[in-house]
Amino acid sequence: MNMKPKETDWNQLFSIIEKHKHEKWGLIPLLQDIQESFGYIPPDSIEPVAQALNMFPSQVQGVITFYAGFTLKPRGKYVIRCCRGTACHVKGSRSILRLMKKELGLEEGETSEDYQFTLETVACLGACFLAPTMMVNRDYFGKLSPTKVNSVLSQYKKSEKC
């Protein structure tokens, strides 16, 4: 099944812009709203956002690229975040990440061609006592071992097939 993202829903986009247009310094909350609704910031939304806030498109672009929380590329249905924080690092998260890369065939920040999986790293999931940890969308998994990583990943891979 190919999950390639749909065309940008302009109505939705414009209602988000309308909502934040009159806030002072609404840019970041506006971008957060777009990111959450679409899963990324469609590049062709930069122009209308800039226009609404009376900014240059380059300024908006600059803000988007500065923050790790904003992406200009669509992401997969399952966003897999491997924690690379200190607690996880000392418990071997580097090899956990290596295993994930191999299993998914993705590098950090990449999305699979069928838009199923995106692989990301984060600085800390705030669950250090369970290190090493990972997150799939909003679900946490801790005390990871290679076997556990494999079973978590295959669970998501399988849920696609049926």
Next chain:
Amino acid sequence: ELIPSVMEFPRFNQEKRVVMEKCGRIDPEDIYDYIAESGYSSLVKALQLKPEEIIREVQESGLRGRGGAGFPTGRKWELARQARGENKIIICNADEGDPGAYMDRTILESNPHQVLEGMILCAYAVGAGNATVYVRAEYPLAVKTVTRAIQQAKELRLLGKGILGTDFDLEINVFRGSGAFVCGEETALIQSIEGHRGTPQHRPPYPVERGLRGQPTVINNVKTLASVPQILNHGAAWYRSIGTESSPGTAIFSVVGSVVHPGLVEIPMGVTLRTLIFDICGGIPNKKKFKAVQIGGPSGGCLPADFLDTPIDFDSLTEAGAMMGSGGMVVMDEDSCVVDVSRYFLDFTQKESCGKCTFCRVGTYHLLSILERLTKGEGKEGDLEQLENLSLDIKNGSLCGLGKTAPNPVLTSLRYFRDEYEAHVSEKRCPGK
């Protein structure tokens, strides 16, 4: 008789909970739970006092900023009170960027009202009408908990117009970060609220003079603010009776790595590293030997066993070459590689540099590439000298704390574990493994 009581475990008789006293004991979603534990009683008391009296009490308590630098909180508030401005602002810094620390998150998620109460007290003391909680992007639950807590406080008229029937007004809102470590730095934090890239700005002017929207702004850490209701409730003298002369109160650490009981610990300042690591956290597992402890996150330092009797407080840690910082603590046993831990932190700071200063942007990149070569066994003669020189250049040539402190993990581990670095160069291997 044979079963020891809870209080016989060091974990319980050495810990002292001031900031986290109510965490885990109340329902964070129910304001009445907090009130039943004498929550908001400091506020009721404080509203009958003059703002100056509150500031004096905080000054007398000796409370120092828990964001890491330890600036006297009472002094900061006094400066903000004296500053000229119609619309003063309070910001609670909950950006908690240290990768491996989660105490601010824990406090916000398990007792948000104590933080709000601290913010209200601060606003009353300095004369502010607006406040913001700046929460790190990766903490959606904290955002939810705090947002609900604000709503509940409003319903009980602890926030909003005419707080508890006085003519004091305060609005608190929540701003979510967008995933940039440097935004924990106060001037970058202000930039990002204003909708810009989060690049640090030159100080002075300090935020207490000109901060958000050009207004005098008090920025305090979550733990700093959460200490205030306790201080006003029990008095400055009580607070001073905990901890040390120059660092009163408690410290919260997130202890991770090679310890039997990792996790969050709140201890009185002045407890030694040995007590914390060996008694409270149960020591090193698997009969391994202690090698080093890295304190203070990416801006902190790495200390060897000789420093185990160092008391934990702002000044002693700085003197030893580490720092209180965010409260991250990584314990390493004989098998771990100090060069790898330095490489890890450099990798982090290098990615998070905002790029404004050349030394920070390019210098950290070079530092990292040398460390990477060392850990791969490709070290060269002269590498260590270059690490040292580069580190000093980065410290001197950087605008904000990120660049100024980024070389700390390298400099301290190089100072205390030079032989290990040398082994990486001459023997192309890690003596730890």
